[in-house]
Amino acid sequence: MAEKVTSLKVAERAGVSQSAVSRVFTPGASVSKKTADKVRKAAAELGYRPNVLARAMVSGKSRIIGLVVAYLENYFYPEALEKLSNALQEKGYHVLVFMASQTAGNVDKVVEEILDYQVDGIVMASVAMSSDIAERCQQAGVPVVLFNRYEDREGVAAVTSDNFAGGRKAAEFLLAGGHQRIALIAGWEGASTQRDREAGFRSALSQAGQPVFARGKGEFKAEAARDAARSMFDVPPDQRPDAVFVANDHMAFSVMDVIRFELGLSIPGDVSVVGYDDVPPAAWLAYDLTTLRQRANLMVAETVATLMRLIETPDAAAPRKTALDCPLIVRGSARVPLGWTSEG
Amino acid sequence: MAEKVTSLKVAERAGVSQSAVSRVFTPGASVSKKTADKVRKAAAELGYRPNVLARAMVSGKSRIIGLVVAYLENYFYPEALEKLSNALQEKGYHVLVFMASQTAGNVDKVVEEILDYQVDGIVMASVAMSSDIAERCQQAGVPVVLFNRYEDREGVAAVTSDNFAGGRKAAEFLLAGGHQRIALIAGWEGASTQRDREAGFRSALSQAGQPVFARGKGEFKAEAARDAARSMFDVPPDQRPDAVFVANDHMAFSVMDVIRFELGLSIPGDVSVVGYDDVPPAAWLAYDLTTLRQRANLMVAETVATLMRLIETPDAAAPRKTALDCPLIVRGSARVPLGWTSEG
DNA sequence: TTGAAAGCGCTAACAG
């Protein structure tokens, strides 16, 4: 392997000082065109590129963003990851990925590791944050943005969709469809998204004077949702819900599989199903799932904007919590009330 | 934000030299238990953790692996990414992700950026590698492993499944099922995976004296596959294939949608479908897709092993190309020959 | 086993 090409080598070849080389590669530094040309020429000949790590050390800015994810089985996240990585790349940042199982201590450990890399910021997708760790980041001066989760606690920025409103819309749609026995398969109780979706759902239902006919625990996992669906629907017809709101699409698919293929019921003939997220498979015709769309584009854009604001002005006002509107995408998995059209 | 805690601060508090602190945090360095205890105590009190970047600068090892991906819509990759990241994390490495569109120059640019981070190795998933860039990495002394692709060129390590054998199995299964008009929807021609799958498929077919009844271009994209399926199947019954091998699951789903929901044909009654990858949705009952399983676990394990070998012994023998066996998973989307059982 | 000293490759004042 060839010798390492340093700025010093380039400087020698170009006949300038080493700092001149540095300046040429530092946007906004003052260099004469003549020097710049000489340096660029020498750099090109040598194949020189600045060492990002060295730069990070002295400048204190690594241009690395740590990303913690725990849940790539939910296809909302690959999409988000892709968009996030692209958006950050455009701003000259790169993403260091850390997988975290939702285990208690694990996330904390992972965040410590992230901090070791002197990241400029952290995005936590679908993971909860202990206050210990929040403080640790604060004290390290590293801004954190929660993605698709939030903490009630002050001072932690978060970007979500408006899950409460989304839950309401699901219920309203089912109500308008004339359903009488509306059930819910909930996600993992530890998630703010789950809590808000259920709260919104319940609020609309009770406003209409209807109870939640049945409630299953899906934990945001396909397996758990399948079990929940079995005990919810494998019952005599008169005890069976005629509609179910499933707290995310990932679970909704396995719920639909149980309803149609294990129990031989028809969707939406016997049961209407509404999901949440609008991941790509929701649009596949075999599912054709009516669902609340989380707009990954917008959520990512807002996340990046928030992060940049926090990085550039660390002493800014209290970090913002954003909740983006969440359109109902009407497809074929739930009976459509007369005259109702999709919001998407 | 509190002051930065450096090894020097810890040294002062522990009453030892700064290098003593360094040694305590360097596995395998020689320190007395007494010093170690003092240092650890001081470090804990101060919340000290070594700065990975500084360490990387002097040691030349960043413990960062660059990962280039281009294709997260194919759900084989999120799975692989998750497993890869986990496996690497266990070995004390972390993954810096770079999204690359398959555009010609783009990958090269991305790899340059990766190199700027002084990564210890690079994994390229589903992206081709120009020989320019291969040389660049070589000269920078950074080992590269191709994941789910290979280059014919010597000297580039690669991990794939045995796509030729897989293609053969697909054909043999369809043949054994008694199909007379077996078609193919191909992936992107630039990919070695596509070429091998098709070659294997053709080899078994011609060995049985059958032609490829029809061939569509799916490009590994759902949209393209949909169009290909439309023109392949929306024809008079006697010109219609009775079976189709689709070069990956991602495309197979949209092909199935066209066949069943747009054209009202039955699977496997009118048409048998076989895919490739065995991504999670292939097991969802609404698709229940017979497919060749790419064992992400094994592929990732092999990738990590290869990478570690290359990192630890840079002057090792010519990098290895591995092709892992690929079992046929028999489900309901293709007619099952009598007495045939799944390999998975 | 330990401390002192010399950098890793770069940026950021500071004079000139």
Added chain:
DNA sequence: CTGTTAGCGCTTTCAA
């Protein structure tokens, strides 16, 4: 505008 001079926080000789 440009060169000189200090480091960034750490590992690693080299003597002691």
